[in-house]
Amino acid sequence: MTTTVTLVQGDITAQSVDAVVNAANSSLLGGGGVDGAIHRRGGPEILADCRRLRASHYGRGLPTGRAVATTAGRLDARWVIHTVGPRHSTDEDRSDLLASCYRESLRVADELGARTVAFPAVSAGIYGWPMDDAARIALGTVRATPTAVEEVRFVLFDTAAYEAFAARLD
Numbered sequence: 001m002t003t004t005v006t007l008v009q010g011d012i013t014a015q016s017v018d019a020v021v022n023a024a025n026s027s028l029l030g031g032g033g034v035d036g037a038i039h040r041r042g043g044p045e046i047l048a049d050c051r052r053l054r055a056s057h058y059g060r061g062l063p064t065g066r067a068v069a070t071t072a073g074r075l076d077a078r079w080v081i082h083t084v085g086p087r088h089s090t091d092e093d094r095s096d097l098l099a100s101c102y103r104e105s106l107r108v109a110d111e112l113g114a115r116t117v118a119f120p121a122v123s124a125g126i127y128g129w130p131m132d133d134a135a136r137i138a139l140g141t142v143r144a145t146p147t148a149v150e151e152v153r154f155v156l157f158d159t160a161a162y163e164a165f166a167a168r169l170d
């Protein structure tokens with residue numbers, strides 16, 4: 001099975017896909033950026049599911065580099081896969097944790113049977129990862145990860161992000 005990687009510029013909460021990946025934080029209880037947008041547009045069912053996860057398997061929160069699924073609420077998707085990217089650091093290489101977000105999200109997508117998955121540029125906003133390097137890790141990891149997902153769609157919010165990914169896709 002080959003996975004097709006596509007790029008679109010836009011809002012990830014407007015995508016029609018099986019699973020939307022959220023650039024969350026360990027608390028799973030919301031935040032700004034993509035996380036804020038997903039909870040706003042997806043509605044309170046997502047947060048309710050996140051609270052259940054915190055009350056059960058993830059009492060201490062979701063560790064960086066891991067992924068877990070909830071309902072997608074009112075989004076045009078079946079699931080939200082929450083993953084926690086690392087904050088960018090100049091004195092420590094956290095690339096493998098960022099790569100792990102993509103690997104683990106695809107693993108969860110496979111468990112769910114998702115065939116189309118939309119990803120944001122994890123860690124490349126509030127967590128400060130330089131966009132060009134975020135694109136390198138995102139595309140390199142997805143290409144190197146065996147998965148039954150048929151389409152991985154990167155949804156880039158602005159032109160600069162889109163161009164960084166497009167330059168790496170060629």
Ligand code: AR6
Nearest residue numbers: 011012023025031032033034035037123124125126127157
């Ligand atoms: N659709 C697609 N991309 C978006 C959207 C959107 N609606 N909104 C922002 N982006 P960020 P992080 C882009 O900050 O760096 C939250 O508070 C954005 O321009 O959402 O992993 C969490 O709770 C950037 O390119 O995620 C965490 O605390 C990319 O998505 C923290 O931020 C990721 O930016 C996670 O920070």
